[in-house]
Amino acid sequence: MNFLEERIAKDGILKEGNVLKVDSFLNHQMDIHLFDEMGKEWKKRFEGKNINKILTIEASGIGIAAVAAMHFDVPVVFAKKAKSINLEGDMYVAEVESFTHKTKNQVIVAQKFLTEDDHVLIIDDFLANGCALQGLIQIVQQAGATVEGIGIAIEKGFQQGGQIIRNLGYQLESLAIVDGMDVETGELTFREQ
Secondary structure (H helix, E strand, O other), X not given: OOHHXXXXXXXXXXXXXXXXXXXXXXXXXXOHHHHHHHHHHHHHHOOOOOOOEEEEEOOHHHHHHHHHHHHHOOOEXXXXXXXXXXXXXXXXXXXXXXXXXXXXXEEEEEHHHOOOOOEEEEEEEEEOOOHHHHHHHHHHHHHOOEEEEEEEEEEEOOOOHHHXXXXXXXXXXXXXXXXXXXXXXXXXXXXXX
8 A cells, every 4th residue: 555545544434325425634634744745756656757837726726736836946827717706817617526525616726827838747646537638638628738647635546537537548647546435334445547
């Protein structure tokens, strides 16, 4: 088991409906030392890639992406889920459906923060059905930028998102892939990597 799988096994909580609750360390309360380890691991896995920007989606991806960005020495851009009066100028927009929240949102990135010169690493906390990632990929494509890779903290390997993204030809590096969740026993099965 790697460091993230160990933490998930220790502190993750399984809920009905294929929900893995990791809010004590990943997406509500954040363990910055764990994030630092994740950033180091992605830096290793994407070694040699020409990455000059990290893209994520609000809200849970921001903390992870910000700490990871320190290892790449690049800025982070996050797609906003709501247009506000602070957003100005032309925008890239994509529609994404949230597995957890069962809602559709438009995600928005100001064009001034993503250009055709950018080589982007997409970072997010979870990958289930792949809708959020597909939206972020669309935004990168709208900008004429290049997706250099995708880093995911936890992938639900028993859902289709990982296979969809890999079939599109992207280097997808998930730090923990959960292949099975038994709510009754609380047992998790991780994929060997």
